[in-house]
Amino acid sequence: MPRVIRLAVIPGDGIGPEVIAEALKVLDAAVGASGAVVSDEAVTVEKTHFSLGAARYLETGDVLTDDDLAAIASHDAILLGAVGGVPGDPRLKDANIERGLLLRLRFALDHFVNLRPTTIYPGVTSPLSNPGEVDFVVVREGTEGPYVGNGGAIRVGTPHEIANEVSVNTAYGVERVVRFAFELAASRPRKKLTLVHKTNVLVFSGSLWQRTVNAIAAEFPDVSVDYLHVDAATIFFVTNPAKFDVIVTDNLFGDILTDLAGAISGGIGLAASGNINPTGVFPSMFEPVHGSAPDIAGQQIADPTAAILSVALLLDQQGLPEAAARVRDAVTGDLASRARAASGASGADALPARSTAEVGDAIV
Amino acid sequence: MPRVIRLAVIPGDGIGPEVIAEALKVLDAAVGASGAVVSDEAVTVEKTHFSLGAARYLETGDVLTDDDLAAIASHDAILLGAVGGVPGDPRLKDANIERGLLLRLRFALDHFVNLRPTTIYPGVTSPLSNPGEVDFVVVREGTEGPYVGNGGAIRVGTPHEIANEVSVNTAYGVERVVRFAFELAASRPRKKLTLVHKTNVLVFSGSLWQRTVNAIAAEFPDVSVDYLHVDAATIFFVTNPAKFDVIVTDNLFGDILTDLAGAISGGIGLAASGNINPTGVFPSMFEPVHGSAPDIAGQQIADPTAAILSVALLLDQQGLPEAAARVRDAVTGDLASRARAASGASGADALPARSTAEVGDAIV
Ligand SMILES: CC(C)[C@H](C(=O)O)[C@@H](O)C(=O)O
Ligand SMILES: CC(C)[C@H](C(=O)O)[C@@H](O)C(=O)O
Numbered sequence: 001m002p003r004v005i006r007l008a009v010i011p012g013d014g015i016g017p018e019v020i021a022e023a024l025k026v027l028d029a030a031v032g033a034s035g036a037v038v039s040d041e042a043v044t045v046e047k048t049h050f051s052l053g054a055a056r057y058l059e060t061g062d063v064l065t066d067d068d069l070a071a072i073a074s075h076d077a078i079l080l081g082a083v084g085g086v087p088g089d090p091r092l093k094d095a096n097i098e099r100g101l102l103l104r105l106r107f108a109l110d111h112f113v114n115l116r117p118t119t120i121y122p123g124v125t126s127p128l129s130n131p132g133e134v135d136f137v138v139v140r141e142g143t144e145g146p147y148v149g150n151g152g153a154i155r156v157g158t159p160h161e162i163a164n165e166v167s168v169n170t171a172y173g174v175e176r177v178v179r180f181a182f183e184l185a186a187s188r189p190r191k192k193l194t195l196v197h198k199t200n201v202l203v204f205s206g207s208l209w210q211r212t213v214n215a216i217a218a219e220f221p222d223v224s225v226d227y228l229h230v231d232a233a234t235i236f237f238v239t240n241p242a243k244f245d246v247i248v249t250d251n252l253f254g255d256i257l258t259d260l261a262g263a264i265s266g267g268i269g270l271a272a273s274g275n276i277n278p279t280g281v282f283p284s285m286f287e288p289v290h291g292s293a294p295d296i297a298g299q300q301i302a303d304p305t306a307a308i309l310s311v312a313l314l315l316d317q318q319g320l321p322e323a324a325a326r327v328r329d330a331v332t333g334d335l336a337s338r339a340r341a342a343s344g345a346s347g348a349d350a351l352p353a354r355s356t357a358e359v360g361d362a363i364v
Numbered sequence: 365m366p367r368v369i370r371l372a373v374i375p376g377d378g379i380g381p382e383v384i385a386e387a388l389k390v391l392d393a394a395v396g397a398s399g400a401v402v403s404d405e406a407v408t409v410e411k412t413h414f415s416l417g418a419a420r421y422l423e424t425g426d427v428l429t430d431d432d433l434a435a436i437a438s439h440d441a442i443l444l445g446a447v448g449g450v451p452g453d454p455r456l457k458d459a460n461i462e463r464g465l466l467l468r469l470r471f472a473l474d475h476f477v478n479l480r481p482t483t484i485y486p487g488v489t490s491p492l493s494n495p496g497e498v499d500f501v502v503v504r505e506g507t508e509g510p511y512v513g514n515g516g517a518i519r520v521g522t523p524h525e526i527a528n529e530v531s532v533n534t535a536y537g538v539e540r541v542v543r544f545a546f547e548l549a550a551s552r553p554r555k556k557l558t559l560v561h562k563t564n565v566l567v568f569s570g571s572l573w574q575r576t577v578n579a580i581a582a583e584f585p586d587v588s589v590d591y592l593h594v595d596a597a598t599i600f601f602v603t604n605p606a607k608f609d610v611i612v613t614d615n616l617f618g619d620i621l622t623d624l625a626g627a628i629s630g631g632i633g634l635a636a637s638g639n640i641n642p643t644g645v646f647p648s649m650f651e652p653v654h655g656s657a658p659d660i661a662g663q664q665i666a667d668p669t670a671a672i673l674s675v676a677l678l679l680d681q682q683g684l685p686e687a688a689a690r691v692r693d694a695v696t697g698d699l700a701s702r703a704r705a706a707s708g709a710s711g712a713d714a715l716p717a718r719s720t721a722e723v724g725d726a727i728v
Pocket of ligand 1: 098099102103255289564565595
């Protein structure tokens with residue numbers, strides 16, 4: 001009997017379906033469409049597609065029903081493309097698809113680790129002239145901070161309106177993600193952990209984060225620890241990103257830093273992420289960091305690499321590191337061959353444009 | 365009778381006194397030490413020095429007394445170097461100098477516009493390989509958002525600790541800063557305003573900001589308006605910063621974006637800022653964006669340019685645009701001559717290092 005990974009697939013909106021089609025091709029190739037032997041185990045992937053996102057909302061008025069959520073939660077893992085309709089679409093005015101779908105899944109499935117690795121792959125051009133050897137991971141908290149939706153407003157629409165947002169941070173929530181980050185740092189060659197926060201202004205939450213890091217550091221004497229304010233961290237992201245190994249930070253700072261990380265590493269088209277529940281009580285969810293990009297949807301010009309690298313994170317999390325490595329090696333090879341094609345011709349512009357499917361096929 | 369500008373000078377800690385010494389030299393040169401005619405007006409600057417910061421705290425236990433505050437508030441303008449002691453100094457553990465001094469001044473003097481221009485000066489090297497023509501201004505709100513200090517914590521130090529931060533946003537507070545930003549955008553050639561927020565997650569405050577921008581936009585038909593989520597804005601800061609003209613954003617997003625802006629424009633050593641109360645009820649305060657950098661303090665190696673450019677903002681705000689332009693022209697000339705020296709030699713490393721005072725003298 002092969003091991004079966006029951007995968008919930010949410011292609012979503014915009015370029016989501018296109019990039020997910022390629023990611024699934026690569027997943028099948030990596031584990032073998034009908035049960036290859038991976039990591040000494042016969043593995044097969046059983047997929048259930050869920051039509052969710054702006055398109056589904058426009059059709060039915062539902063963003064994510066309790067039944068959808070229960071059905072998704074019964075799987076072993078989730079692969080998500082991108083969600084979000086055309087910005088400014090008046091029919092979506094009252095739906096916050098991001099909150100109602102993406103954030104609801106992260107919160108309901110207790111994805112407290114939002115794992116976002118950043119590497120500049122050989123051959124990929126960074127907008128930085130001298131980025132150095134960039135290879136770091138942001139461990140972003142996924143279930144607390146200003147994302148909890150505990151804000152509110154009074155006197156809305158009047159000159160006396162007050163709109164508050166509340167960032168909630170708990171010892172329970174901070175401890176578990178900081179511990180995960182220490183374990184990750186301890187497993188990496190450089191064994192370095194940087195806490196990013198804004199402790200001089202957000203003094204209550206900052207103090208909790210800093211004390212938690214200090215306390216857990218005592219259990220990991222091999223890991224060297226430092227601290228940066230979030231504003232200073234953005235400076236180092238552009239002046240010396242190679243200095244980072246593992247970064248642990250809150251939900252909002254992690255959101256901001258990982259888009260910046262995607263940009264400096266050659267584009268958000270390569271940035272993968274995992275929304276992970278390390279306890280395994282709920283399935284983890286893997287998704288490219290990029291959005292649904294409705295402006296280029298359906299044209300087969302989106303880069304599926306971020307979705308494909310999200311498959312590698314999925315395979316890692318499923319305990320199939322060999323298959324994950326095969327995916328990463330294939331991506332590395334493909335990016336290097338893009339670079340060769342570009343330099344052989346008269347410049348990057350001369351690179352023959354490949355369709356989304358051609359990139360997927362090349363990686364397969 | 366010459367017009368007298370009564371200036372409160374707070375050199376502060378670390379490199380603060382060194383860079384302020386140069387800024388004052390340049391200020392004197394720009395308006396004439398003893399009453400030159402500027403903008404058809406005879407102007408003289410009368411300076412009062414305030415010893416505030418970590419050093420003062422260590423001596424007296426005071427960060428900023430009510431008397432200090434009243435004395436500072438009676439001036440026409442404030443020039444501040446940098447505040448903050450050596451990180452980790454155990455004697456400063458219970459003092460939050462940033463909150464108690466810098467933020468207290470911004471809040472008490474109702475500095476609701478935190479103005480932070482970003483230009484890549486000719487000859488200055490950006491860490492971006494192809495930044496384009498960068499010339500934008502971030503209008504950061506200065507008296508609300510998560511900076512209000514309305515957080516709190518319970519069960520501190522136990523496994524059940526909960527630490528909350530509250531971001532407060534009011535129609536009153538958002539309206540006045542957005543209006544300032546529109547007026548600024550209308551006065552600039554490109555007439556473009558970008559709201560940066562995170563409306564898809566911070567739905568209450570985001571909605572207030574977005575509705576306020578929409579409402580005021582109707583009064584400024586010449587200004588084109590767009591919106592970016594803060595995470596996406598960081599991407600454009602490194603991939604296409606030239607696209608920005610005026611950015612309006614909240615206190616925390618503005619903090620993060622302006623450090624990043626400093627970095628891409630060739631270093632935080634060049635980034636100036638004004639904490640402005642446009643009503644004139646309280647004096648405005650001008651300061652370099654950089655911190656006190658205790659590690660390089662007293663060595664005469666800090667770049668005073670950011671402090672000097674803060675003097676230009678001060679002169680603008682005091683209605684002396686010709687003097688401000690003279691300062692900027694001198695800075696531009698100095699930066700260009702640095703670039704010439706670097707390229708004439710065998711590279712930037714061969715640039716003869718100048719002391720803080722030598723840079724100030726050159727600009728004078
Ligand atoms: C779509 C949005 C709610 C989301 C976030 O802010 O987390 C996205 O930016 C991300 O980083 O995954
Ligand atoms: C020192 C700190 C409180 C301050 C801030 O966060 O506003 C600084 O980073 C700045 O940008 O002026």
